[in-house]
Amino acid sequence: MVKKTHLFRQGYKIPWTLAIIAAALASAKRPHFTVEPPARVLWPATRGAHALCRATGHPTPDVNWVTADGQILTTIPGLRHVLNDGRLVVGARRSVVDAGGGGSSAILRCKASNKAGTTLSRPMLLQPVEDNVLSHSVRQLTPAKVGGSVVLRCEISPQIGLVDIRWIQDGLTLSTSYIGGDSRWISGAGGFLLGVDLTQADIQAEYSCIALDTPSPIVKLTTDDSSWLENNEINSVEARTGDTVILPCIMRHVNGHTITWQRQEASGVWIAHTPGEGIVKGGALILPNIRPHHALRYACSTGTESSTRLLVRLIVTEPLTVTVTPNPMMLGTGGSGVFNCSVQGGRGGGVTLSWQHEGRPLHAPQSRLSLGPVRSHHAGLYQCTAYDHIDSAVSGAELVIADRPPRLISTFSEAVTRIGQSVVLRCAANGIPPPRILWTLDNRPLPSAPDKYSVNTRAESLPNGEEGAIVSTLSVTIRTADEGGRYGCNATNSGGSHAHHARLNIFGPPNIRYLPPIHVKTNTDVVLNCPYSGYPIKEVIWRREDGSAIDSSLESTEDIGILRLPSVRSTDAGSYTCEVRAESGELARRTVRLEVHKPPKIMPFHFPEELEVGGSTQATCSLVSGDKPILFSWHKDNLPIPSVLKVKEVL
Template sequence: WFRDSMGQLRPVTQTMRVTPSQDVLHIRHVSPEDGGRWVCRVSNQFGEQRLETQLTVTAQLSAHVQPQLQVVNSGDSATFNCSVTGSPIDSVHWLRNAESVAPISDGETSAGSRVRLLSQQVLHVSGVTRSDRGMYQCFVRNDRETAQGSAELRLGDTIPELQSTFIEQVLRPTSPVSLHCSATGSPPPQFSWFLDGEVLTAATVGHRYAIGQYVDQAGDVISHVNITSVRVQDGGLYTCKASNSLGSVSHAARLNIYGDMWMATTSPIHAVAGHDITIHCPYSGYPISGITWERRGQELPVDLRRTRGEGGSLTIGRVDPAVDAGSYTCTVRGNTGELARREIQLTVNNPPVMEPFFFPSSLQEGSRAQVTCSISSGDLPISFTWLKDGQPLPDSLQIEQKKGGGFFTFLVFNQVTSRHSGSYTCVASNSAANVNYTAQLLVKVAPQWVIEPHDVATLAGGSLVVHCQAQGFPQPQITWMRGQDRMSSEFQPLDYADGRTVLTPNGSLVIQSVGPKDEGYYLCRATNGIGAGLSKMVSLSVN
């Protein structure tokens, strides 16, 4: 007797439920897993015949979605598995918040390319957002009944999202004004306010300003800046910024106050080499007739790298410290011809540039190793941190961390073991940026016995399993051979063509309908190219 398993015929072995008895196959307590193609083969010295039977098992449908509750951070992925019992299964259908998630093509669904069916019973959501939260249901149907399971997706930590913002306004002196921003996020975001790029606090602007925030019943964080009586000096570009541990989001708009031109003092602007920077002109007064930018007494032309934005801001693309660092002068002209100027200092910081590093590909247990993380350019001082699999290096691994010259660091492995295998990340930080690089360390390990084979004796006509399992890296390959006697030096590979002898994926040897001809000596060998490998000879006796 044989059973179809993924297109291959596998011999039927006797179990507590399944009993092959010559021309009759008994299956006790039939379950849906027993459904499929069963084959009876009859043979003698003149040939063989086969008969196939398709067994269909009907059972009450049941569906369960796992995990039943997932708490996922914004941007991460979520996977739901619909475990189905019962038979037959005609269709599997998914709903999200009572709306269909129907497959379109190649697993993509009507909910979009972020929501995909990896199979009928596995739903995957990538880049989770607020719109993905809610209840997910798996419906299973046949022509007699329907079953359904459900699960909930909740958002964990999420990056802030602005829900409402303020607009540009034009006011007259002594008018009151209130600027509001609201945002969602988890953890709840904290708001910061800026005026022309400078941090705005009640302490810096006096008691005329009231700055605060609170959480409403919907869970939104609402922040405000209130000015009871505005002055010309209160004009400028106001920015609200909502931040939490995952990130930040900001909004900016001008507040224009009628009056003469006036320039606020401003701190030096810091830029990162190779990145874009926008410099705002810290002016107030309204109306104006124009804004100009100068450097070294010459008006800056508009070109591919230097552009002008709304409100007269200056944007420099891909900042070059040798060309762009220095003083910039912003000049604002009022409608009546009055002028206001302010010199702004731009400093450019160079981020670390890390050279890629690699571990030797031939490392075996017991070897020594060293890897160097070096910075080819970037402003000093530079601080270094090493991580293994995203976590600080465990002391138990006894890895030496050393630094040299302020611009490189290296790890020393006095004796590598399989426990050292993993991903190693070097993180370098300076005043401009943090950079990192990750390399894989794979330690090759010679085969080691998991289950060592032993001599066995069995009764004729039964089934036999001889265990032989090994571990190592790469995963060892198990080979079975047969010899003439215990002292034999010649072994021949086993022939699996007759279907009685099967090599299982874990390396164990299965022999069906054992007979006297199966008696003898068998050799199990485990090799992976590291070391000499393992081998063990066992005897098989048939009574």
């Protein structure tokens, strides 16, 4: 007999979704930037600008320049060129404005993507400036003499900030370094150049400096002390962590006196300079590889009582850096966690934070990013971007959804006790997410009896180094022999389960708890457990409905009382009786009914390939075979059909 139930749908088009799950290649490697764009690129009115970024990974990543909102930049002939090698070339700003392309500031960054994921570079500010911002000049701060010293400074616009400067002597790059204090030419932060032990060739040479690929006009050194202006005094020098710093002592009429240096400690006390903090050459104090603790006030003098003391403040700035922790963060499905973004350094003030997940912006402007409950699509790279209008930095950390099935790392053994005593059973398990441990008695949940059972579960570190273990203890107060049986602890999480069982034997007569009827489908493996108590027990036997004993081969003593029936058929249905005989001869029996049902089989149904909005259709669920009773239910996308869809079911 065929039974049917119908499903009608009116006024809606029925959508169908095909989900395809693809496994990532084991050899895939997330993109990593080997060259990042600078934090800021100046864009003059009559000149273009350019920047470069490059990334590696496997497979080779696609590298694109994107805007702050994620739009990919493309080439616009004559105005903007995005090259295959990762370079971005922007035409002269005036030409871009005349062409209607806009000439305002913009925040750009690189995006590298492959099958392993997406990584963003730090942001780059494309800042419009006037042409005169890139006009540099060289100023001589002290007169030059053969055998003496000279201090030059490359003066650049404050809008440029701290940049690397290259010095040119007679058209060739001047070798400037600080290696053990042996170099005759030393360049320092703030555009300073110190020359010592000058030769006649040095005096007659021409000098210029280059900043941002722009050279200054050429100058020649002067030896005329009378032309040396008093306004050459330097009040402060700004440098970056790791720079070499030259603090010049610009004093007139030294008359051969030795220049000495002092520094003012945080306490306000002035102490003499020590050789371990740099050297004095040509009257200038040279501090290599400076750190934040060098940011003090320094003073130079000739050492005489009537000498004037000149003060200069050293300002040390640290680069903006970002760190995201933990990295990686491993969570199980449904777990929760927090990424922390810590920011150090910077000189622009007012740091702005933003978060991105696989290159997509997140609405989380705080230093803490809370996640959870997580699912598989939450996995990937989370990046924190910091920007202070002058500098920028980005760092990231991976969220790994690493479901790991539970593993019991500590269990209990079979025990024998008497009425009136108490027993503590203990299980410990780990896994991702942390497992839940449930206790059973003869494969059933423990009865609610606070006077008999007490469960305490906690997380702790075990002596063997197992971290994050969940430890559960079951305290059993023995009031009767019926508290005996096969106790179990079952650790479960989204990745699976792991169970352990052992008997708690209590001296007393045999007894078997109630066994409810069992209903299974054909070809199902059935396990019958005889829930007996009492001790000592001589034997446990299972019998068929006709009274014949069933030969049950035991794999271990833990299998006593367990009957396994593989792939049952209709002929296996019937009554099964468990007999428990004590050493004293006392006998207990309990019968259980096993019902084997043929599962339902449904005829496939189909919807028309094309449906019109506002039309209707129907589907029929036809039962071909199966044992009664049978209940019908309809689902859409594995979920109950919501009432808003106006679906009618007719039996």
